[in-house]
Amino acid sequence: MNAEHITTSHKFVQGITVEAGAAAATDLEGTAVNTSGFQSCALVVSFGPIVTGSAVYISAQESADEAFSVPKDITGSKQVVADTKSNEVFIIDIIRRDWELYPWIRVHVDRATENATCACLYILYDARVKPATQGADINIERSKDVVTGTP
Numbered sequence: 001m002n003a004e005h006i007t008t009s010h011k012f013v014q015g016i017t018v019e020a021g022a023a024a025a026t027d028l029e030g031t032a033v034n035t036s037g038f039q040s041c042a043l044v045v046s047f048g049p050i051v052t053g054s055a056v057y058i059s060a061q062e063s064a065d066e067a068f069s070v071p072k073d074i075t076g077s078k079q080v081v082a083d084t085k086s087n088e089v090f091i092i093d094i095i096r097r098d099w100e101l102y103p104w105i106r107v108h109v110d111r112a113t114e115n116a117t118c119a120c121l122y123i124l125y126d127a128r129v130k131p132a133t134q135g136a137d138i139n140i141e142r143s144k145d146v147v148t149g150t151p
């Protein structure tokens with residue numbers, strides 16, 4: 001079996017950094033990412049502390065342009081995040097059908113009433129061309145046929 005590193009076939013993008021997702025009760029728009037080289041994208045949203053009484057939901061949006069001048073909600077992507085879900089992960093996994101018309105996607109985090117902390121990582125997969133290239137803010141160490149011992 002020929003194993004392949006996930007980092008050669010998938011692209012990783014910081015949708016919301018830990019700093020940008022610091023505790024607040026304001027909405028967040030994730031980084032816009034162009035999905036034109038990929039068939040699919042998973043938006044992995046990690047929550048830290050969520051204050052009791054928070055009204056939070058996440059969803060995915062698409063657009064024809066990077067500026068999201070006319071953002072469109074992706075049907076079926078909305079997930080309500082209960083205030084009992086501190087330190088849990090929510091994933092929106094999208095198979096792109098409209099990527100030619102709307103190649104840009106982003107995560108939207110609606111944080112109303114109370115503080116909620118979050119971060120988001122986009123994982124673009126089903127690459128149309130390999131290998132996938134990573135951004136400068138993604139640090140990778142690949143290992144193969146590892147033996148135990150000192151790193």
